[in-house]
Amino acid sequence: MQKQVAVLGAGSWGTALSKVLHENGYSVNFWSRNQDQVDEINQYHTNKKYLPDSVLPEKFRATSDLKTAIQTAQVIIFVVPTKAIRDLANQVAEFISEPKLIVHASKGLEQLTHKRISTILEEEIPIKKRTAIVALSGPSHAEEVMANDLTTITAASEDEESAKTVQGLFINDYFRVYTNKDILGVEIGAALKNIIAVGAGAISGMGFGDNAKAALVTRGLAEITRLGVAMGADPLTFMGLSGVGDLIVTCTSPHSRNWRAGHLLGEGQEIDTILTEMGMVVEGISTTKAAFELSQEYNIDMPITDAIYKVVYEDAEVKYVILKLMQREGKSE
Ligand SMILES: NC(=O)C1=CN([C@@H]2O[C@H](COP(=O)(O)OP(=O)(O)OC[C@H]3O[C@@H](n4cnc5c(N)ncnc54)[C@H](OP(=O)(O)O)[C@@H]3O)[C@@H](O)[C@H]2O)C=CC1
Numbered sequence: 576m577q578k579q580v581a582v583l584g585a586g587s588w589g590t591a592l593s594k595v596l597h598e599n600g601y602s603v604n605f606w607s608r609n610q611d612q613v614d615e616i617n618q619y620h621t622n623k624k625y626l627p628d629s630v631l632p633e634k635f636r637a638t639s640d641l642k643t644a645i646q647t648a649q650v651i652i653f654v655v656p657t658k659a660i661r662d663l664a665n666q667v668a669e670f671i672s673e674p675k676l677i678v679h680a681s682k683g684l685e686q687l688t689h690k691r692i693s694t695i696l697e698e699e700i701p702i703k704k705r706t707a708i709v710a711l712s713g714p715s716h717a718e719e720v721m722a723n724d725l726t727t728i729t730a731a732s733e734d735e736e737s738a739k740t741v742q743g744l745f746i747n748d749y750f751r752v753y754t755n756k757d758i759l760g761v762e763i764g765a766a767l768k769n770i771i772a773v774g775a776g777a778i779s780g781m782g783f784g785d786n787a788k789a790a791l792v793t794r795g796l797a798e799i800t801r802l803g804v805a806m807g808a809d810p811l812t813f814m815g816l817s818g819v820g821d822l823i824v825t826c827t828s829p830h831s832r833n834w835r836a837g838h839l840l841g842e843g844q845e846i847d848t849i850l851t852e853m854g855m856v857v858e859g860i861s862t863t864k865a866a867f868e869l870s871q872e873y874n875i876d877m878p879i880t881d882a883i884y885k886v887v888y889e890d891a892e893v894k895y896v897i898l899k900l901m902q903r904e905g906k907s908e
């Protein structure tokens with residue numbers, strides 16, 4: 576029997592992933608909570624708010640009926656902002672009558688609990704209602720996937736067979752999927768790279784150049800790895816797609832909302848204004864607080880996260896904290 580896949584969340588990434596699945600021949604229950612958006616997708620084949628320059632395949636359909644989307648699917652993919660995952664998972668669990676493969680493609684840490692997304696899903700979807708949990712992550716701007724630009728990504732799970740199932744769902748000539756057993760490392764890399772991307776945008780907004788960008792990416796990778804390893808991740812995971820790969824893509828591209836938010840911060844705008852005007856999720860802002868608190872809990876030195884925290888949560892001037900980073904005592908690499 577051909578698999579039916581529910582994709583929950585019709586922002587830019589949910590739309591792009593649904594398009595890949597549709598092109599791979601799967602039946603996609605593409606769910607949005609917004610009926611106007613569902614009507615736009617079904618009638619005009621566009622999703623103007625989130626992907627203004629893209630056109631969707633003509634036969635592609637969306638729905639606002641969550642219950643049917645869940646009940647007719649064998650695989651359920653969550654692609655909503657991290658802060659929406661717990662509540663949505665709780666609703667979804669109500670509709671599950673037989674075990675489903677649970678996947679998520681979101682990148683963040685729950686702000687209050689500091690929990691990873693797979694942990695939230697484990698807590699909200701009872702074990703008898705799921706076969707496994709897989710995280711799908713890697714360097715992948717939705718806009719480029721919509722244009723069939725070449726993309727690589729990783730499917731991470733403690734259950735290797737389920738990771739391979741997800742690999743099989745998505746892999747095609749322009750979208751290459753690897754598997755990885757270290758879901759903890761993959762989720763930590765995915766969440767924390769957004770903080771470094773805010774920093775990369777900020778130094779660009781302040782007018783600094785490529786040397787500064789390279790410094791931030793490299794030292795950002797070092798601090799992400801330090802925390803990830805302390806939490807139990809394999810250090811090599813951070814050399815992969817969800818570590819250095821995603822750092823490169825988000826720290827060097829105006830496609831990245833995290834980079835764009837940082838750029839505006841660097842130009843001197845206020846964070847609240849930036850987030851209101853952006854109208855899309857900027858995960859790095861809430862993850863900064865969770866990562867800052869985790870760095871204290873694990874007693875890990877994370878100077879870049881600390882700097883961004885001071886700007887976003889303590890109103891420090893961005894120029895001041897970036898220059899302070901350079902004035903720290905000399906260290907061994
Ligand atoms: N964009 C990208 O290129 C990539 C994004 N990601 C990750 O994917 C996740 C989603 O990002 P993205 O699609 O870009 O986000 P967007 O901001 O583009 O869209 C968010 C979507 O989630 C929906 N949503 C928000 N809150 C809720 C809720 N409480 N219940 C149901 N639906 C909700 C929004 O609906 P509404 O319009 O009604 O508010 C919207 O459809 C993030 O964690 C991001 O880091 C990962 C890889 C690439």
Ligand SMILES: O=C(CO)COP(=O)(O)O
Pocket residue numbers: 682713714715716717769772821824825830831832833834856857858
């Ligand atoms: O995660 C992404 C690309 O891999 C998208 O990053 P932004 O959320 O910053 O746009």
